[in-house]
Every structure is written in structure tokens, then in C-alpha cells.
Amino acid sequence: MLRMIFQRLIIAVPTLFVIITLAFAMIKVAPGGPFDGERALSKAVQDNLNRQYKLDRPLLEQYAHYVGGVARGDFGPSFQYRDQSVTGLIRQGLPASILVGGIALLCALGAGLGLGVWAAQRAGRLADRLVMAAAATGLALPSFVIAPLLALVFGVALRWVPVAGWGGPGNLILPVIALAVPYAASIARLTRAGVVEVSSAPFVRTARGKNISQTRLLWRHILPRALMPVVSYLGPAAAGILTGSVVIETIFQIPGIGRYFVQGALNRDFTLVMGVVIVYAALIIVFNLIVDIALQWLDPRTRGQST
């Protein structure tokens, strides 16, 4: 187990390094500098700006400086928000993003598991078919279609919850639902398929024959095996929720890093965009690592081994 974690960490470092290098290369390849405005700046001002942001040094030195900075958690100065560092902006935005994304992931997991098990126990009946049809619909709809429609119905028309903004718990409701729906749908499908499949396995028949209670059968015997696909889906789901949060934060005006990402992308604020991408990549890598560890631990065949 420890060895597996160690191996994964060894792979994670070059992956992050590739991302950082790609990020740097893209900044440099981009046509036009960050200070190309409506009005051409005078040569002296341009030179001063370049010196301040170290853009007058040789490329290799700039690269070493960027990598060194990122390693210390410093993503350089923002090109657009003049007085702020990218690290500072990300630190401001991260709590809101993690709050919304984390709650959405938990809700998706809770709703998906519940509905999936519920449908599996009624496999083939009307309830099952209804849940699966709802899941197919939820799966086909991206967050940026669900979110504005939810805001329109529950925010503008019914006025049950605030349309957008940040501060109270009421502001969390719509973003979390909009983010969670597609992933809850996926998890429900995977759970249902897993439970239905495992329920007919020989070891479950044996357990039934020993006359144990339904609850114990479900929790001790069926679920651990049935949930393997769900657990491995959590990696991509987390990545998807991150992607979705970019849209959700824009629609609901949540002050998270996704909104900085979109604004940075539209403003050509390269260091900000790159900083956010690197943070996202690191989050995804860490999450995938956790998922792999969970999978190993869930599968009794690999639990005791040290591979």
C-alpha cells in the first residue's frame, strides 16, 4: 500500500512539471504582450514594465524563475490586477470554490447512492424505470443549462432563493444543485448496475442462504463490491465538478477561482490563468491518488498485498 502511494507520488511530480512547463510555453508563445492596450505605451514605459515583470531577461532565466516561484507557491504577479499576486487572488477564491464543489460532490454521492440502491432493489419495476429515465436526462444536461433554468424558476419567478450572490447559506442551494445533478445521475446509474450485478453473485446467494438480515447483506456484502465502479468514477467526477464550477461561479457570481479563471481568460491575464490551471491540476492529481488508495482498500484481493 505504502509503495503504491509512493509510486503514484513519483508519477505525480513529473505530471505537474509537464503542466507547469506547458503553462510557461503557452504564455511565451502567445502573440501580443500583456500590456498591449488600446493606446500604445511609450518605449520607456514599456521597458520599465518589462523590467518590473522580469520580461527582459533571457527565456531560460524566466523559466527557472517561474518554476522556482511555483515550487514555493508563488505564481507571479497578475497582469491585470496590477497590485495583486496570482497567489493572493487564488487564496482569496479557493475557500468559496472548495466549499461549493465539496458540498456538490457530497450531495451527488448521497443522492446518487441512495437513488441507485433504491432503484436496484426495485429493478424492472416502474420506480426503477422512472429513476433511470431521470438519471439519463440529468446525465445529458450540462451544468450551464441546468443552472440558468434553476435560477429562472426558483430565483426570478418563484423568489424562493436568491438568484445570485454570495454570503448566506441560501446562496449555496442553486449552485450546489446545478453542479451536482449530472454527477448524481452518473453515480445513480453506476450504483444501480453494480448492486444488480453483485446481487446475483454466488457469494451473495450463500449469504442469503445463511439467513442474515437484509440490511447487513446490503451493507456488508453487496455494497463494498458494488461500489468499486462508483469509487473509480469519483476521480473524473471531481475533475468534472471543477470544470463545471467555472460556469457555476460565473452564473451565480460566486467569488471563487473559477470566476478568476474566466475573467483571466477573457482579459488575457496569462499568469492568472496558468496559476489557476496548475492549482486545478494539483487538486485533480491529489484526488485521483485518494481514489486509488480507496479502491485498494475496498478490494479485499489487494488489501493485504504490498504491491
Added chain:
Amino acid sequence: MTATNAMTSLPRAPMAVLSVIVLACLFGPFIMPYTAEQMDLLDTYAAPSLAHPLGTDALGRDVLARLLAAGRISLAVGLAATLASSFIGISYGALAGYRGGWTDQAMMRFVDVVYALPFLFFVIVLMVVIGRHMWLIFIAIAAVEWLTMARIVRGQTVSLKQMEFIQAARALGLPPWRILLRHIVPNLRSPVIVFATLSIPQAIMIESFLSFLGLGVQEPMTSWGSMIKSGVVDMEFAPWLLVSPAVILAVTLICLTVLGDAIRDALDKRASAGL
């Protein structure tokens, strides 16, 4: 053959709805009294009426006309990007699977690494860096979508390679490119069709996502994603600007997904029945 058989047993309802949408987008603009760009500054934000069944937008443009024009772009991007990503994925996967050995290892390791990246973010960055062109959207979407196709095709190729008829072809001394083109690729069509059908809605979704963020299709052209984007802005007093593109995009995506699932089930059943 299995593929054409599957086509005939598709669910009717989504097929019909989808046909209506596609035909309307294709031929609708020819019979509409307004064009998508035609402005009427005296009639902005008009609520749906007989003259404008879906209302007008901030510049007095007819929403229905724009919806159809946008649909052409969304559907075209979805189809073209799927074709491009299928082409890349099939070539890459078949080559990796057929060569085997360290070539296969290296090629699939690369796919794994790219798969683990938040690739959509890189696409966005790419669009920021290079600029916003129609063809870039195709490339961007194809760049995200080919990975799964490559994995599927590689897996199939590896198992096909063991079959007698491929070994016979090799024993006959056929050159590898001929074995790949004439014997392996044609036998990949079931999984390829299934996955390609399922990636059309994905591609439309990514295009709408980019357009929604303002990074995709640019004015005066429009797509469903960019219409949703401007609909969100005026949602509180002109909800029809949001509802019609959101609903038509949702309906299209649901129909395409249901069809893709149906095709998969139809082909799978035949596959498990011994084909």
C-alpha cells in the same frame, strides 16, 4: 451489417424530435421572414407574439431565426469535431494496438497522462493564447474527445490481432498498413459507431460550454451556448431569451444521448449473442 440492423430498431420518439430539429435548422432559415442578423431597434426585447413566435433580443433580432442559425453551427461543430476526433482516435488506437510492445506502452502512457490533465482548461488556455476562430473550436474539441476513442480502439485491436484471420493475413505476407486498413479497421465499426454517436452530444456540449464562457463562436455568428450566455444576462425581464436556447439544447442533448445508448444496447446484445 450489425450497425445497419441496429439503426432500424432505434426508439422512434427521440429520432423524430431530432429529425425535426435538424430539418428545421437546415431548411428553416430559407423560409423565415427574418434573417438571424436582421436588427429592428424599434422592437427590442419584444415578448413572444405572432410576428416573433419566440420574441426578439436586445437588438430586436428574431429569436427563432437566431435559434435556427445557431443550431446549424452547434450541430455542424458537433458532427465535424466527432469526425475529426474519431479519425485521430482510430488511427492512434489501431496503430498502438497493432504495433504492441514498447510503442504501444509509450503511446498509451501518453494517453494516460493527457487523460489525467484537466484538459478542457488547456483548451481554454489554447483559445486565449491563439485566438478565437471557428476551426480552433473543432481542433479544441477533437483534442479532448479522441482519447477515449483511442483507448477503445486499441483494446479492440489487441484482441482482434489474436484472431485467426489476422494471423492468416500476416502469414500471407500482407504489409501491415494493408492488414490495418482492410482487416482491422472495418472490424472496429461497432464500438466506433457506438462511441462516435455518444461523443456527438459531448462535442456539442463542449462547444456550448466554450461559447457560453465567451470563448467559442463569436458575433455576429451565434451558437446555442452563446445564446444561453446572453439570455442569462437579461433573464430577469426577458426570460424568453434564455428559455428557448436552453430548452432546445437540452432536448437535442437528451435525444442524442438516448439514441447513443439505444445503439450501444442494440450492438451489445448482438455482440453478447455470439458475434
